[in-house]
Amino acid sequence: MKKSPFKMTKVALENLFRRPATVPYPLERKPMYPATRGHIAIDKDKCILCLICDKRCPTGAIKVDRIGKTWAIDRLSCIQCNYCVEVCPKKCLWMENLYATPTQEKLAFVVPIPYTPPTPKPKAAATPPPQRRQPPHQARRPDNAKGSAIRNRD
Amino acid sequence: MANRTIIPFGPQHPVLPEPIHIDLVIEDEQVVEAIPSFGFIHRGLEKLAEKRDFTEFTFIAERICGICSYIHGMGYCQAIEAVMGLQIPERATYLRTMWSELSRIHSHMMWMGLLADAFGFENLFMACWRLREGVLDVIEETSGGRVIFGAAKVGGVRRDVSDEVLSRIPAQLKIVEDQLRDITNVFRDDYSTRQRLCGVGTLSEQDAYDLGAVGPVLRGSGAKLDTRMEGYAAYDKLDVEPIVETAGDCWARTMVRIREVYQSFDLLRQVIPMIPAGPVDMKVTGAPKGEYAARLEQPRGEVIYYVKGNGGKQLDRFRVRTPTFANIPPLLKMLQGCQLADVPVIVLTIDPCISCAER
Ligand code: SF4
Numbered sequence: 001m002k003k004s005p006f007k008m009t010k011v012a013l014e015n016l017f018r019r020p021a022t023v024p025y026p027l028e029r030k031p032m033y034p035a036t037r038g039h040i041a042i043d044k045d046k047c048i049l050c051l052i053c054d055k056r057c058p059t060g061a062i063k064v065d066r067i068g069k070t071w072a073i074d075r076l077s078c079i080q081c082n083y084c085v086e087v088c089p090k091k092c093l094w095m096e097n098l099y100a101t102p103t104q105e106k107l108a109f110v111v112p113i114p115y116t117p118p119t120p121k122p123k124a125a126a127t128p129p130p131q132r133r134q135p136p137h138q139a140r141r142p143d144n145a146k147g148s149a150i151r152n153r154d
Numbered sequence: 155m156a157n158r159t160i161i162p163f164g165p166q167h168p169v170l171p172e173p174i175h176i177d178l179v180i181e182d183e184q185v186v187e188a189i190p191s192f193g194f195i196h197r198g199l200e201k202l203a204e205k206r207d208f209t210e211f212t213f214i215a216e217r218i219c220g221i222c223s224y225i226h227g228m229g230y231c232q233a234i235e236a237v238m239g240l241q242i243p244e245r246a247t248y249l250r251t252m253w254s255e256l257s258r259i260h261s262h263m264m265w266m267g268l269l270a271d272a273f274g275f276e277n278l279f280m281a282c283w284r285l286r287e288g289v290l291d292v293i294e295e296t297s298g299g300r301v302i303f304g305a306a307k308v309g310g311v312r313r314d315v316s317d318e319v320l321s322r323i324p325a326q327l328k329i330v331e332d333q334l335r336d337i338t339n340v341f342r343d344d345y346s347t348r349q350r351l352c353g354v355g356t357l358s359e360q361d362a363y364d365l366g367a368v369g370p371v372l373r374g375s376g377a378k379l380d381t382r383m384e385g386y387a388a389y390d391k392l393d394v395e396p397i398v399e400t401a402g403d404c405w406a407r408t409m410v411r412i413r414e415v416y417q418s419f420d421l422l423r424q425v426i427p428m429i430p431a432g433p434v435d436m437k438v439t440g441a442p443k444g445e446y447a448a449r450l451e452q453p454r455g456e457v458i459y460y461v462k463g464n465g466g467k468q469l470d471r472f473r474v475r476t477p478t479f480a481n482i483p484p485l486l487k488m489l490q491g492c493q494l495a496d497v498p499v500i501v502l503t504i505d506p507c508i509s510c511a512e513r
């Protein structure tokens with residue numbers, strides 16, 4: 001326990017001759033842990049468009065459109081809290097352990113859902129608007145879509 | 155008598171990534187008075203509690219602070235559970251204890267790096283942060299997040315940790331602990347470190363107590379108070395002894411934190427084999443009605459959560475008294491009489507987290 005000006009020398013010398021502590025990305029990648037919360041994935045065949053994940057998501061990142069039959073997620077708002085996974089009645093959501101890929105658009109991830117709700121409202125069942133058949137990336141953003149199921153957040 | 159000058163410290167200052175403004179009244183190079191002003195990053199989190207479902211608010215509570223995130227979430231849940239009279243499963247209490255201690259280690263190691271940076275010891279700063287990665291890896295492996303654990307939940311914890319992962323943790327932490335010894339020796343014995351820390355910003359035990367200091371600031375001045383001794387979560391089954399230093403200067407506060415890191419390693423060694431099997435959460439029905447104030451020990455000191463429910467899904471009132479908020483009056487006292495060049499170091503030794511203080 002005495003003052004010494006050389007206490008750091010050992011650490012500094014070790015630092016000097018050791019391999020870097022960081023991984024030489026992108027040549028080598030650090031494996032993700034199975035528990036890592038990366039991004040939300042969906043099994044579109046199981047989803048029943050029940051809107052529960054949309055209503056419960058604390059950041060409002062999920063937008064489910066019953067009429068347009070799409071499930072969309074804003075990866076930039078999602079906080080990886082896992083709440084949607086817990087509340088989904090069909091267990092069709094899960095957390096992948098890879099981080100989401102970079103994106104420029106907010107609602108870039110829109111999944112068309114094949115499920116048809118059993119008792120569609122007469123209005124919605126009449127004639128599906130033709131633009132709904134466009135591929136998802138051209139579809140209108142659900143928050144502008146008619147009859148969108150977006151909750152009005154305060 | 156020398157002329158008095160006012161030097162503004164912050165809100166943008168290299169030593170702090172967060173905005174706080176202190177007007178330093180100086181005579182020559184000596185600070186005679188420090189006048190703080192707040193409110194640069196007020197986020198209105200307490201008001202938000204009145205608009206969100208009480209279970210959903212856990213996510214917001216966890217984000218009150220980016221460093222002691224887990225204990226914020228856990229404290230909020232503990233307060234709600236007390237109001238609702240829930241007895242959470244035993245495994246959950248142990249996991250909560252484990253995550254609290256992991257978060258204490260990573261917070262203190264980060265702080266050690268920041269302190270080294272504040273007095274210009276870049277090499278030491280890097281060394282602390284490099285080792286902290288080892289702890290963050292353990293956190294990520296168990297909770298899934300690196301700094302925001304996302305594991306707090308009213309009625310238990312959000313994630314279970316498999317026994318296989320749990321059994322690996324002590325060995326992983328041992329590596330970090332062994333390497334940390336070299337670095338903490340530098341803080342303890344190095345000539346430059348001691349020159350910058352010893353006898354600077356002294357706070358007497360009486361002053362610390364009277365001004366309401368908490369955590370390492372209080373214990374660094376010799377008071378034997380640690381909220382973990384109240385025995386929340388699984389702390390009643392562990393052997394927790396407050397770490398006390400008596401000098402009351404910056405060095406004493408540093409030593410308290412360093413010894414607390416080793417204490418946390420020790421507590422983790424105690425707690426991990428004790429984790430019982432069983433469920434990790436329970437179904438929560440109904441809504442909180444009544445009020446409660448929960449007290450917990452964060453890395454930065456004692457934190458108080460006050461919740462008041464009226465039987466509805468939204469809380470009537472939520473309030474959190476964060477440790478930094480309590481440590482500001484002692485800080486102002488410490489700054490009186492110090493040299494201007496020591497101000498950044500003294501401010502850093504309370505481990506300021508201004509965003510927490512302003513919620
Ligand atoms: S993980 Fe959380 S924030 Fe992300 S989509 Fe699910 S509920 Fe919303």
Ligand code: SF4
Pocket residue numbers: 042046047048049050051052053054064071087088089090091092093
């Ligand atoms: S993902 Fe699950 S919760 Fe969301 S709409 Fe589909 S079935 Fe419902």
